[in-house]
Structure formats: C-alpha cells, structure tokens
Amino acid sequence: MKLGFDNDKYIKLQSQKILDRIEQFGGKLYMEFGGKLFDDFHASRVLPGFEPDSKVKMLMQLKDQAEIVIVINADAIEKNKRRGDLGITYDLDTLRLIDAFRGIGLFVGSVVITCYNSQHAADMFEKRLISLGIKVYKHYSIEDYPSNIPLIVSDDGFGKNDYIETERSLVVITAPGPGSGKMATCLSQLYHEHKRGVTAGYAKFETFPIWNIPLKHPVNLAYEAATADLNDVNMIDFYHLEAYGETTVNYNRDIEIFPVLNAMMQKIMGNSPYKSPTDMGVNMAGYCIFDEQAVEAACRQEILRRYYSACCSVRQGMSDAHEVSKLELLMGQMGITSDERPTVAAALNKAEATGAPAVAIQLPNGEIVTGKTSSLLGASAAALLNALKSLGGIDKETDLISHTIIEPIQELKVKHMGNHNPRLHTDEILIALSICAVNSDIAAKAMQQLEKLKHCEAHSSVILSSVDENVFRKLGVNITYEPKYQTKKLYHN
Numbered sequence: 001m002k003l004g005f006d007n008d009k010y011i012k013l014q015s016q017k018i019l020d021r022i023e024q025f026g027g028k029l030y031m032e033f034g035g036k037l038f039d040d041f042h043a044s045r046v047l048p049g050f051e052p053d054s055k056v057k058m059l060m061q062l063k064d065q066a067e068i069v070i071v072i073n074a075d076a077i078e079k080n081k082r083r084g085d086l087g088i089t090y091d092l093d094t095l096r097l098i099d100a101f102r103g104i105g106l107f108v109g110s111v112v113i114t115c116y117n118s119q120h121a122a123d124m125f126e127k128r129l130i131s132l133g134i135k136v137y138k139h140y141s142i143e144d145y146p147s148n149i150p151l152i153v154s155d156d157g158f159g160k161n162d163y164i165e166t167e168r169s170l171v172v173i174t175a176p177g178p179g180s181g182k183m184a185t186c187l188s189q190l191y192h193e194h195k196r197g198v199t200a201g202y203a204k205f206e207t208f209p210i211w212n213i214p215l216k217h218p219v220n221l222a223y224e225a226a227t228a229d230l231n232d233v234n235m236i237d238f239y240h241l242e243a244y245g246e247t248t249v250n251y252n253r254d255i256e257i258f259p260v261l262n263a264m265m266q267k268i269m270g271n272s273p274y275k276s277p278t279d280m281g282v283n284m285a286g287y288c289i290f291d292e293q294a295v296e297a298a299c300r301q302e303i304l305r306r307y308y309s310a311c312c313s314v315r316q317g318m319s320d321a322h323e324v325s326k327l328e329l330l331m332g333q334m335g336i337t338s339d340e341r342p343t344v345a346a347a348l349n350k351a352e353a354t355g356a357p358a359v360a361i362q363l364p365n366g367e368i369v370t371g372k373t374s375s376l377l378g379a380s381a382a383a384l385l386n387a388l389k390s391l392g393g394i395d396k397e398t399d400l401i402s403h404t405i406i407e408p409i410q411e412l413k414v415k416h417m418g419n420h421n422p423r424l425h426t427d428e429i430l431i432a433l434s435i436c437a438v439n440s441d442i443a444a445k446a447m448q449q450l451e452k453l454k455h456c457e458a459h460s461s462v463i464l465s466s467v468d469e470n471v472f473r474k475l476g477v478n479i480t481y482e483p484k485y486q487t488k489k490l491y492h493n
Helices: 007-024 041-046 054-061 074-078 090-103 120-131 182-195 218-226 238-244 252-269 292-315 321-334 342-354 379-392 403-416 426-436 441-447 466-475
Strands: 029-033 066-073 107-116 136-140 170-174 201-205 234-236 249-251 358-362 368-372 457-460 478-481
Touching (some): 041 292, 066 182, 170 182, 182 201, 234 238, 249 252, 292 478, 379 426, 379 466, 466 478
Antiparallel strands (some): 358 457
C-alpha cells in the first residue's frame, strides 16, 4: 500500500487545535466525536498512512485533560441495533469501548442513555452498568426536537435531562454508532453548565468530509459512498462562504441543522461563537495529505468495495436498492469500473473454470493467487494457503498441512459437531497450520507470512460465511464478494 497521509503530523496538528479550542471557551469543552474512535478503518483505507487508532493516539496526547462520556440511544438498545463492522449490539459495544479506553489509561466518566422513555431493555442495561460500577445518566425525548427551540432550551426540555457530572476540561462525547444523540448531549450539558454559571463550549471532531479540499475530491466522494445508506450528501458550506468568503465543504445534515443549533447556542450562551458548521469542526486531516495519487487510488478502491458490500446487503435483505443506485452514480462520476479490482475477474474466471466458488487475493507485489473449492478445503481457506505459499516462496505443490491432520478435523466437524459441510474454513485451516508449524519448518515459514496479508485486496465469487469474513477482517484483508449465495437454501450463516 503506497502511503499518502502523514499520521504523525495529523496527531500533532489535531491535538494543538483541540487545546486552542479549550482555551477559546475558558477551559471547558464538550467535544462531539464523529465516526469511530478506535476502529476507523474507513479513514485508514481512504487515507493510506492514517492509523485506525489515530484518534485515540491523539487523545493520549491530552490524557490528563480528557474524560470520555459514551452515549447510547435507548431505542437502539431496545431494537438490538448492531455495528455492521463488528457484528455486535450497541450495548455490548458500549462495554467493549469502556474496556478499550480503560485499557490504555483513558478515563471513562459515565454512560448516557438518550431518548429514554422507560424502555425495558434500557432499564436492564442501566442496571447492568450500575452493577459494574459505571455511572449512568438519562436524557429524555423532547417533543418537536429540534424545531421547538423555546421548549428544548428550557427546564421542560434540556432541563429535564440528568446533569452529567464531569471532572476534566475536555469531555469527549462518543458513541457506538450514528444516531446516538451525541450533539444533543453536548447541548444539554451546555445548558446545565451555564445555569450553574460555568463557562463551557461545544466543538465537533469530524474527519469526513474534509472541509478544505474540493467538494468532488475522491476522499469526500468516498465518504458519500460510506454513508450511502444514510443518504448523506457533501455540500458547499454556504454559511461559511457568506461569513468569510471562503469555500469549504460540509455535509447536508450539519448544514441543515446549523440554524437550529446556532439558535440553541444563542439562547443558552447569549451569543453563538460560530458563524458556520465548518467553524464548529476541528479537522486538520486535509493538511496531512502528501500524495494525491496514492489517496485517489485508495478512494477508488474503497468506493468499489462499498458498491459490492451494498449489492450483497440488498441481496441479504438488509438494505434498499437506492443505496446501490447512489454508489453506481458515484462510480459513474469518477469513471470507476470493476476492472480496477483485478481480483474480481480472477475469482469469477476461477469459479467458471471449476464450476464451484472461488476466491482471489492480490498480494503486495501485485501477484494474484486463487483458491478453489475442493473436498478438503473451502475456497477461502485454499486461497489463504496459496497466498502464504507465494509470500513465503514455497512451491505451490507443497502440502503445508498433512491429510492426516485435515481428515480428523473433518470427522470431528461432521460426526460430532453436527456440520454437514466437511470442508475446512479459514479459522480451522489456520489452527491446523499452526499445529503443523511446531514440527514443520515449511509450515512455520508459511505462518510467518500472515502479517504480509494486511491491506491486501481479495474477492469471492459468492457471499462468504461469517467465519471466513471475520478471519479476513482480522488479518486486515479487504474482502469483497459477489451478491450471490453458494446454495439456494433459505438460511445462510
């Protein structure tokens, strides 16, 4: 992967910008964090060089001044809403985030349950948090939010919400996913702080869209692709243009909500410190791109990946066709076709030649290896072994794992575990390979190549099982697949 983004420069600039914003508001800042704090894989894919945990590293620079408040929507708890990338519910991800923050020494002050209306699942989650020693606060639904500003900014609006007790100068408001109520939580706190005579401010940490690059820059178009399900659209911030004569980029929801947000801040603080949505943001990412070609190539691949993901999501009944249509429109604007993803043709050609599912992986040197379905291995497992052989300079005819190891595993799966498919998945093949590596130098050499798979591109001729998909994700392989199942069964896992 060719780098195009200076991560160290980004952390330095972003940290200083946040310190400046804290000082601007007299020493207390509520900062809404958009996107994912720990696992921002989208940013790392479209800005090659950006580390998925860059935001956390930046926060570590401000460790003594920052505390974390995690916000979760009560309706999301009630509906068992899940993170698409990790496959876990928002309430479980809240616990995961607390552990992750604490694990690196960041202070987690509390959890806020928003849109609370006595939902049973939310009550149960509150009890669980309290039993774990975590402070919990509740914020309530406000009628006609966000349009009824006199009601919202009153004792019957924000005033009904619990006041979140905080200790540090920088309060980071984050959440398991979008729609959690981060902005409303920040504004509610501003209301309560100013009622108590405490000077405090609000700012937004947002990576995308990047405000100081062109509207149709590949990075900003890749953001539209990533939010196709939300129907977000990048726009010129006309408030900023009118106020400063400077063209900047924001997205429709922030621009649409700005008059309301501005009016709320004026009512809470007496006057608003911001003249535009761009003013609210703290985002230095645009200053850290040093190779436009590398970034554009990465963005084109990301848009293609999003397209295949959306097609499969529609096939699985999890999305609407309009998401695919929007992605096709973006691809048309940039002239992107599947030919730019050579693993697609390689996987489809192998599948046609063998009459069974196939997987293709593009290695760091550009070489493409394939894997076919056999009586012993699934296509993903076969492709993975072939990739390790090529990376390690091992003859492709060499058996890395003896049949005497594979066959007992197959017997275990079918006879004792109730599986109908005896073929080994990727997780099973890696366990078998690691066992062989104890006594086999060749198998050990193959195991040493695993880290080289990070950032490799791959494609499957069919929708993968959740097991194989998770293994590829953990190895850092960017996998896509055709929107079709291997079988015509109604249930697929």
